[in-house]
Amino acid sequence: MAFPAPLQRLIQALEKFPGVGARSAERMALHVLRSPAEDAAELALALRDARMETLRCAVCGNITLRTPCAICEDEDRNRTLVCVVEGPREVESMESAGVFTGLYHVLMDGFAPREGAEPEPDALDALRKRVEQDGVLEVVLATAPDREGEGAGLLVAEALEGLDVNLTRLARGVPVGTRLEYLHGEILADAFRGRSAMPAPSSSR
Numbered sequence: 312m313a314f315p316a317p318l319q320r321l322i323q324a325l326e327k328f329p330g331v332g333a334r335s336a337e338r339m340a341l342h343v344l345r346s347p348a349e350d351a352a353e354l355a356l357a358l359r360d361a362r363m364e365t366l367r368c369a370v371c372g373n374i375t376l377r378t379p380c381a382i383c384e385d386e387d388r389n390r391t392l393v394c395v396v397e398g399p400r401e402v403e404s405m406e407s408a409g410v411f412t413g414l415y416h417v418l419m420d421g422f423a424p425r426e427g428a429e430p431e432p433d434a435l436d437a438l439r440k441r442v443e444q445d446g447v448l449e450v451v452l453a454t455a456p457d458r459e460g461e462g463a464g465l466l467v468a469e470a471l472e473g474l475d476v477n478l479t480r481l482a483r484g485v486p487v488g489t490r491l492e493y494l495h496g497e498i499l500a501d502a503f504r505g506r507s508a509m510p511a512p513s514s515s516r
């Protein structure tokens with residue numbers, strides 16, 4: 312082993328990140344060694360805090376410091392409207408755009424959306440429960456307009472079958488292949504205004 316053990320240990324830890332190969336891990340580790348010691352200490356602290364201090368909201372599944380999260384607890388928001396998104400990044404985009412005043416429901420593994428890209432069964436059950444118990448009148452599907460997003464939408468429609476709730480999806484003004492997180496507020500606002508009824512699961516097969 313050419314590198315001293317502590318450096319080797321850092322490289323091995325970095326290699327576990329998605330999309331980071333041996334060469335990039337090595338480059339990142341050497342960068343840490345070149346940086347001021349306080350930067351490395353700050354990085355270590357940030358890693359620890361992000362991991363230890365965040366959790367997922369028991370209601371909506373978003374990443375938060377406490378559960379229920381601030382959005383779920385906000386009495387000023389429209390509690391009859393729930394927007395189903397793939398992950399926390401989409402919540403972040405919508406909140407920054409400020410175009411949506413309802414509540415959210417995070418469908419996929421909040422920490423690795425798109426890896427496996429399957430809605431979590433728990434998330435589907437939790438959504439059904441919310442609609443049954445919390446007076447939700449409309450569920451807006453805001454999953455990506457691609458194959459995975461469409462598939463997730465169908466699973467949501469199935470999970471909500473038989474419930475008295477309006478299932479809509481965002482208008483298709485969203486460019487095909489564009490992830491919600493990359494959209495500007497105006498496009499998002501348009502998409503919300505033009506949302507349309509979801510076809511029933513039986514008629515869409």
Ligand SMILES: [Zn+2]
Nearest residue numbers: 368371380383
């Ligand atoms: Zn929440």
